[in-house]
């Protein structure tokens with residue numbers, strides 16, 4: 443993408459009423475539409491969605507394919523796509539606005555500081571879709587399934603909240619299973635190393651993200667796990 447195109451998207455996203463942004467992870471704070479400072483922790487139902495429906499987050503959402511498609515399929519639930527890259531979020535946020543999906547919002551932040559933006563128990567479910575694998579051992583702590591990240595998720599999830607992970611990379615998948623199985627407060631509910639080899643467990647597992655499309659085109663199998671976190 444050209445620099446000009448990126449800058450256009452950064453400028454446009456500021457005017458989107460369904461996007462919140464954190465500009466400084468050292469002092470995490472959010473701005474909403476037209477850079478207005480907002481305090482969303484504990485206030486997503488009241489101040490954004492205007493309902494009490496359960497909230498699902500899509501972490502590392504990129505263009506937000508899961509956020510948008512889940513919002514279409516489940517009008518009685520709320521969805522928030524989260525990624526650090528505004529030019530990627532722009533696509534999902536614009537589609538949600540065009541289609542009038544009032545149950546989809548987007549948050550641009552690093553996931554490391556996610557607990558600054560959600561109150562304990564405010565979130566019911568997490569989807570993590572094709573996060574960067576960070577294959578080197580020295581990068582292990584940056585993997586979104588590292589124990590440090592699970593601690594952040596635990597802070598914001600309802601007790602027993604669900605986490606779904608979809609990935610193409612066998613090493614990342616095995617690492618995730620190992621982290622879950624060594625955490626006494628996580629329970630693995632389901633795992634499948636090739637979801638398309640048999641009928642899908644449920645229809646929304648077939649939503650395909652940009653990266654999933656690339657991995658399938660390259661002949662990779664798609665892996666999925668689901669666990670609870672207490």
Ligand SMILES: C[S@@+](CC[C@H](N)C(=O)[O-])C[C@H]1O[C@@H](n2cnc3c(N)ncnc32)[C@H](O)[C@@H]1O
Nearest residue numbers: 502503504525526552553571572574651652653
């Ligand atoms: C491989 S892409 C996957 C995007 C999308 N889920 C898909 O499947 O097409 C990984 C995404 O994770 C985001 N990401 C990686 N580490 C992150 C972090 N610590 N906080 C927020 N976003 C992160 C990147 O910006 C990128 O958009």
